[in-house]
Amino acid sequence: MARWGMVIDFDKCVGCQSCSIACKAENNVPHGSPEEHRKRTAPFWQKVIAVSNGEYPVQRTDLIPMPCMHCDNAPCVMVCPARATYHRDDGIVIQNFRRCIGCKYCIVACPYGVRSFNYKEPVEQEYHRPDPPPNREDKGVWPYPHRVHGVVEKCTFCFHRMDEAVKQGKRVGEEVVTACAEACPARAIHFGDLDDHNSEVSKLLAARPSIRLREGMGTHPKVYYLLK
Amino acid sequence: MSSTFVSIDGKSRGYKTLVTVLVVLALSGLISFVGSYIQGHQTFGSSNVIPWGMPIVLTIYLIGLSAGSLILSSLTYVFGREEYRPIARMAVYLAIVLIFGALLSIAIDLGRPEKFWRLLMFFYMNNMSSMFAINGILYGGYFVLTLTYLVLIFSGLTAYVKKMGVVAVCWAVLVHMGTGAIFGFIAAREAWVSPIKPLEFLAAAITSGVALLILAVVLTLKFTGRKVNREMVVSLGRMLSVFIIILMVLIFVDKMTHFYSPERGATVFMLAGQYSWMFWVLQVGLVAVVPLAILFNPRLNKTVRYVSLGGSFCRRRHLLREILPGNSRRGLSAALLSRTHRRGVGEGRGVCHNAGGDDSVPGYTGYSGLALCAWFEVPGVIAGEGTRGRARPGRSTRCRGITCGRRNTCRSGNIRNH
Numbered sequence: 001m002a003r004w005g006m007v008i009d010f011d012k013c014v015g016c017q018s019c020s021i022a023c024k025a026e027n028n029v030p031h032g033s034p035e036e037h038r039k040r041t042a043p044f045w046q047k048v049i050a051v052s053n054g055e056y057p058v059q060r061t062d063l064i065p066m067p068c069m070h071c072d073n074a075p076c077v078m079v080c081p082a083r084a085t086y087h088r089d090d091g092i093v094i095q096n097f098r099r100c101i102g103c104k105y106c107i108v109a110c111p112y113g114v115r116s117f118n119y120k121e122p123v124e125q126e127y128h129r130p131d132p133p134p135n136r137e138d139k140g141v142w143p144y145p146h147r148v149h150g151v152v153e154k155c156t157f158c159f160h161r162m163d164e165a166v167k168q169g170k171r172v173g174e175e176v177v178t179a180c181a182e183a184c185p186a187r188a189i190h191f192g193d194l195d196d197h198n199s200e201v202s203k204l205l206a207a208r209p210s211i212r213l214r215e216g217m218g219t220h221p222k223v224y225y226l227l228k
Numbered sequence: 229m230s231s232t233f234v235s236i237d238g239k240s241r242g243y244k245t246l247v248t249v250l251v252v253l254a255l256s257g258l259i260s261f262v263g264s265y266i267q268g269h270q271t272f273g274s275s276n277v278i279p280w281g282m283p284i285v286l287t288i289y290l291i292g293l294s295a296g297s298l299i300l301s302s303l304t305y306v307f308g309r310e311e312y313r314p315i316a317r318m319a320v321y322l323a324i325v326l327i328f329g330a331l332l333s334i335a336i337d338l339g340r341p342e343k344f345w346r347l348l349m350f351f352y353m354n355n356m357s358s359m360f361a362i363n364g365i366l367y368g369g370y371f372v373l374t375l376t377y378l379v380l381i382f383s384g385l386t387a388y389v390k391k392m393g394v395v396a397v398c399w400a401v402l403v404h405m406g407t408g409a410i411f412g413f414i415a416a417r418e419a420w421v422s423p424i425k426p427l428e429f430l431a432a433a434i435t436s437g438v439a440l441l442i443l444a445v446v447l448t449l450k451f452t453g454r455k456v457n458r459e460m461v462v463s464l465g466r467m468l469s470v471f472i473i474i475l476m477v478l479i480f481v482d483k484m485t486h487f488y489s490p491e492r493g494a495t496v497f498m499l500a501g502q503y504s505w506m507f508w509v510l511q512v513g514l515v516a517v518v519p520l521a522i523l524f525n526p527r528l529n530k531t532v533r534y535v536s537l538g539g540s541f542c543r544r545r546h547l548l549r550e551i552l553p554g555n556s557r558r559g560l561s562a563a564l565l566s567r568t569h570r571r572g573v574g575e576g577r578g579v580c581h582n583a584g585g586d587d588s589v590p591g592y593t594g595y596s597g598l599a600l601c602a603w604f605e606v607p608g609v610i611a612g613e614g615t616r617g618r619a620r621p622g623r624s625t626r627c628r629g630i631t632c633g634r635r636n637t638c639r640s641g642n643i644r645n646h
Contacts, residue, residue, distance in 0.1 A: 040275035041268075075416060081360035082346045083353060099353075101346050102339020104279040105360055111416035116276050117339065119268040149268055150339025217415060 002172070003091045004157055005194035005222040006181070007201045007210070008065050012188035013048070015063035020047050022183030023067075026158065028125055036119070043116035045155040046180050065189065067180065068093065068114045068155035069213065069221030076106035076115065084152075091222060092157050100151040107152060111217045114154055121149045157191075173200050194222065242451075261336060269339060283337035287330050288407055289436075291367075292429065294326035295404040296437015298374060298396060305381070305393035311460055315445050319437075320378045322444065323400070327371055359410045366403045373399050404433040419494035422485065428478040435471040438464060439519075469523040476516045 023046035024031060032042025051062045070093045076085050077093060084099035085106055107115045147153065158178040165176035173192030181189040192199035201224075204210075210224040236243065264271040272281030297319040303309045304316035335341045346353050347364045354361035377396045380389045405426035411417075412425025422428075442464050449456045486495040498507055 039270060040277045041270050043276070075414075077355075079358045079360065079414070080355055081358040081364065082343070083355045099346070100340070101343040103337070103360060104274075104339070105358070105410075107276065107279040109414050109416055113276075117269065117274075117279060119270050148340070152339070 001089050002162075002166070002193040003195045003222070004070070004162060004172070005091075005192065005201055005224065006067060006157070006178070007190040007192075007204050007224045007226060009186075009188040009190070009204075009226045010062070010064075011226065011228045012186040013063050013065060014186055014188075015048050015050060016185060017048050018183045018185055019065055019067075019180030019189060020044065022179045023155070026179035027156070028122065029153075030120070030122055041117075041119040043118060043153060044114075045116070045153070064213075064225070065180070066112065066114055067223060068157070069112055069219065069223045070155075070157060071219035071221045073218060073220050075109040075111065075217075075219060079105045079109040081105065088159070090162070092159050092162075093154075094156060094159065095152060095154055097147045097151045097153065102150040102152065104152060111214050111219060112221075115152050116154065118147065118149045118151050118153055122147060264336070265341070272337075280337070283333045287333040287337065288429070290326045290330035290333060291407050292404060292433035292436050293440050294323045294330060294437075295370075295400040295430075296433040296435065297326070297441055298323035298400040298437075299434055300437055300441055302393050302397040305389050306397060311463070314457065314460070315441055315464075317378075317381060318444060318448070319441055320374060320381060322440065324371070324374050324378060327367065327374065331367060331371070359406065359413055363403075363406045363410060366399070366406045370396075370399055370403045401430060404429050417494070418486065418489070418491040419498060422482050424478060424482055424485075428475070428482055431471065431475040431478050435468065435475045438468045438471055442468065465523050469520060472516055472520055472523075476512075479511075 023029060027045055029043055029045050036042040046065065046067045048063055048065045051064060053060045053062060070091060072091065074085070074087070074093050077087060080086075081103065082099050082101050084096045084101070085093060086096070088094055102117070104117055107113075107117060161176050161178065162172055165172050170176050173190070177191040178189075181191045190201050190204060192201040194201060194205075196202060204226060205224055208226045210226050212221045212224055215221075238244075269281070272283060274281035300312075301316045301319035301323070303312045334347075335344045338344060347360070348368060350361075350365050350368075354364065356362065373392075373396045377389070377392045380392050408426035408429030411420040411429075412422050415421050442461060445464075446456055446461060483495055483499065486492060498504060
């Protein structure tokens, strides 16, 4: 079984937010009104944060794309009382909206702040992409999940694409990647199998120094950042 | 003081006024709940930055009061201190009513309150590594145990009452320590994570329980025109002062350990930041300084009036928790970025939000109906217990929006369940 992971190159990221927009288009995440953004109630599955460091003459801004880290030792899986968040066999931390009771304990427990609460009823839309074809028979309601307000949601590593690719025998990481990796104009986001030594992500991690966010928390994230 | 209990006929004017006021409050709470369900949880002032709003504050406040007052009832029924017998029964009754309010507050805080039953599917649908699931067992068992305890007390089976008292009190200790563990075991929140958080919660529970009991006893007896036993109230006040000191020591130790740990941003923010006045004025000032000044004043600590005044200040303690969600998130931003950056975190855009936020104010006002409802349940309890003699939970809880709220939950569940 593959173990999906993501490698993000700090050297290449320009902070254009294409990944955020692509994620919203792919997963029907509401765009949010200015009022909602001001109140911080607009959901994000993927976002790019800018971190300023230092005072004006020696000031530096760093851009960090923040998908869900899909930790091997995920605090959200640990604290979810309703088994709504769990690990799949391929390591993806998935959120089951039908089980979620909306207690928001996982948002509290997440060290990365990548989980969003659905404050209003999302609008149902048609999935516009021709490939991979949405297979609604065996995957239920994905892609474009039917979900309601009052549940917690987050990045899924576009698992509907990965499942479809594995079924069709396509190469994940080259032919099929997540929506954010696909949309990145600088090709800063790489996606692939961390257990496969020949995959692009494994080669990148072997070749360049990398970090993971808040490694001191012991969460073992599957999103790696290549340093500048 | 000999305890004589008479049942009331419910025809007096004061009783009818009280019931009317409580019904109005319950209705306003129900309307607020429906509004929050339809409009979303931003009415609580919560956001993705501060996910837990007022209902959680209310929950731990009520659970603390409940567990604290049940622990106090053990003075009579377990340790055999006869001078507290008049209040022991009231303490158990308060525990039941307050835990009911706490469970209702949890349901309000859920995004999908109609799925509350999933929390009660112990072991079957629950992830037992979650403190929420474990606390579900604790709260449910607590409710049943306390009810049994009260029934035993009324039926006068003294031998069983003592055994049941031991079990119920141990369970109550577990309940509030479990509530503390919900917060204390979350490593992502620097302001919360602490091994002494369960003990701190326990101390807070007993402190606020004593304070509430003083207030309830004095108000009930005044309200029904009976004589207040001064010695009992004064000795309760002495007990309260000891508990306040214990609580303050625990809070001090908690803050100090956070001060010395690598991530001290959250604690610094709480003690010296924008909202530090909440901590210093409300928590330290109103909970510790003012009551202790009253209780240790040689002139005032002998009078019923001032002891109960001290108690009323002390009861505000848990409300202070509302500062916690905001400031802990600030700590999150600091810690999240400290992996690569050490300074200038506050200027970062994206995750580094202004903790607290001004948006919470309209949210709180929208919620005030419900909060008031729970706040004023105390007089309802007093009236129910003090004048009726035999406590009947069904009668008094009717006036608190609880039954109405639950009915509404079921109805919307039918409509909205997907």
